[in-house]
Amino acid sequence: MKRLSALLMIAAGSLLASGDDTRIPIPQFVDVSATSGITFEHICGSAHEKNYIFEAKGGGLAAFDYNNDGLMDLLLVQGSTLDRVRAGNNPHSVLYENQGNWKFVDVSEKVG
Helix, strand or coil: HHHHHHHHHHHHHHHHCCCCCCCCCCCCCCCCCCCCCCCCCCCCCCCCCCCCCCHHHHEEEECCCCCCCCEEEEEEEECCCCHHEEEEEEECCCEEEEECCCCCEHHHHHHC
């Protein structure tokens, strides 16, 4: 085991001493939410307090190709509040069809 550790230390040192200054590019993130067509707002209990376990559980997201066009579509699973459920005013989950080039269209009503 000591031999393996020594070999790894030598290998790591030689890599550092090689002078190769190849830099890994830093990922750049761009907010495209305004132009993407995705307007989903997740509801998970009150913004200020969670009174019931039902209100504390999160939503979810599934990425899959529902229409077999080769583009990943998005299903965003909605939460709610107990008051909304009791009143029958429950928000629904949303299926966004990928149009390509980071553009999505809500097809929830169309697909049922």
